[in-house]
Amino acid sequence: xxxxxxxxxxxxxxxxxxxxxxxxxxxxxxxxxxxxxxxxxxxxxxxxxxxxxxxxxxxxxxxxxxxxxxxxxxxxxxxxxxxxxxxxx
Numbered sequence: 001x002x003x004x005x006x007x008x009x010x011x012x013x014x015x016x017x018x019x020x021x022x023x024x025x026x027x028x029x030x031x032x033x034x035x036x037x038x039x040x041x042x043x044x045x046x047x048x049x050x051x052x053x054x055x056x057x058x059x060x061x062x063x064x065x066x067x068x069x070x071x072x073x074x075x076x077x078x079x080x081x082x083x084x085x086x087x088x089x
Contacts, residue, residue: 020064
């Protein structure tokens with residue numbers, strides 16, 4: 001049986017491939033990957049639920065209907081970009 005997080009991951013991945021990914025250039029995708037890596041390093045000790053990354057990713061925010069962009073969003077977006085560009089996660 002799937003848990004809530006697994007269901008969310010599937011929804012976010014579907015959202016990336018249907019809505020977000022097609023609206024980003026390769027350059028934007030590579031830049032997003034770089035910024036996700038930098039933020040993960042900077043905020044390594046911060047609990048996930050306290051972080052909203054909307055201001056750091058305006059190109060994602062304009063396509064999102066969610067009230068916040070969480071680390072889970074960023075993780076799924078990172079995995080989806082790597083999958084799309086045929087890089088191992």
